[in-house]
Amino acid sequence: THHFIVIGNPIAHSKSPEIHQVFAAQTGCDIRYERQYCPNNAESFTAVVEAFFHGGGMGANVTVPFKQVAYAACLARGGISEHASVAGAVNTLLLNKEKLQQGASLTDALYGDNTDGQGLVNHITSLGWQLEGARVAIIGAGGAARGAILPLIEAGIGQLTLANRTMSKATDLVSELSAASATIHQHDIKSCATTELTGQFDVIINATSIGLSGETLPLADDLNCHFAYDMMYGRELPFLQHFAARGAQTSDGYGMLIGQAALSFERWTGHVIDVAQATTILKKQSG
Numbered sequence: 001t002h003h004f005i006v007i008g009n010p011i012a013h014s015k016s017p018e019i020h021q022v023f024a025a026q027t028g029c030d031i032r033y034e035r036q037y038c039p040n041n042a043e044s045f046t047a048v049v050e051a052f053f054h055g056g057g058m059g060a061n062v063t064v065p066f067k068q069v070a071y072a073a074c075l076a077r078g079g080i081s082e083h084a085s086v087a088g089a090v091n092t093l094l095l096n097k098e099k100l101q102q103g104a105s106l107t108d109a110l111y112g113d114n115t116d117g118q119g120l121v122n123h124i125t126s127l128g129w130q131l132e133g134a135r136v137a138i139i140g141a142g143g144a145a146r147g148a149i150l151p152l153i154e155a156g157i158g159q160l161t162l163a164n165r166t167m168s169k170a171t172d173l174v175s176e177l178s179a180a181s182a183t184i185h186q187h188d189i190k191s192c193a194t195t196e197l198t199g200q201f202d203v204i205i206n207a208t209s210i211g212l213s214g215e216t217l218p219l220a221d222d223l224n225c226h227f228a229y230d231m232m233y234g235r236e237l238p239f240l241q242h243f244a245a246r247g248a249q250t251s252d253g254y255g256m257l258i259g260q261a262a263l264s265f266e267r268w269t270g271h272v273i274d275v276a277q278a279t280t281i282l283k284k285q286s287g
């Protein structure tokens with residue numbers, strides 16, 4: 001039995017155990033996947049991670065509020081992937097087997113990856129929305145936006161605009177990421193205030209934390225898109241309702257959740273997940 005956990009605070013609501021059990025059934029793997037509560041400080045996080053891997057754990061997911069803490073832990077001790085490095089956040093922990101074979105300690109072999117942005121790209125692609133050459137706007141300049149930018153550019157998008165309520169945060173994020181990644185540096189990225197985002201886009205992505213709070217984004221009247229994507233999921237997302245009323249196709253971020261989980265499972269076990277089949281089963285299970 002392979003043992004996995006998802007570490008967060010709060011953690012009771014996490015859907016990861018159910019999602020990974022569906023992957024296990026699909027691939028014939030025998031797994032145990034549990035929710036792991038952790039007090040909200042870096043020392044506790046490191047202690048939880050060390051105890052888990054010392055106990056024979058195979059892989060861990062990291063969720064709010066520990067993704068940046070996990071990034072720092074991996075950077076200091078083991079290693080991180082380019083996606084985790086650019087995102088400044090880790091959602092997937094594993095042990096580097098080569099390092100272990102060379103005699104490294106468990107903590108020094110800790111490796112952090114980030115599958116969130118690629119999960120987003122894979123979900124968007126599976127919807128049949130074309131990213132190649134697409135004019136894309138992302139609204140938001142926090143962790144969710146940061147993690148999406150490199151995977152979207154790697155997927156071949158055209159012009160990218162980053163809009164945020166606080167415009168300086170969008171501008172700063174673009175400069176920071178351009179310095180961190182040559183791929184991002186070479187790309188044409190504009191930044192603006194959310195209210196100044198106007199015109200026609202192929203894809204607009206809501207990467208703000210506004211989601212189900214009931215608040216709405218101050219969107220310009222002449223802002224339009226073919227496809228609107230909200231990284232949040234749940235019923236009645238105002239962002240999606242706004243663009244659906246203007247004739248756009250829409251999607252919430254539930255498929256991104258499954259997509260990032262599938263990539264974590266693949267990193268850990270080497271098994272490739274049929275995400276469409278898993279999604280059908282999970283939707284049936286949740287009624």
Ligand code: ATR
Pocket residue numbers: 139140141142143144145164165166167169207208209210215216217
């Ligand atoms: P996350 O990790 O989910 O991205 P975050 O780092 O706290 O969370 O970032 C939240 C993002 O949502 C920011 O872009 C924030 O805009 P500001 O930078 O101007 O704060 C955006 N956001 C949150 N509440 C918002 C609101 N009511 N209206 C517009 N933008 C909002």
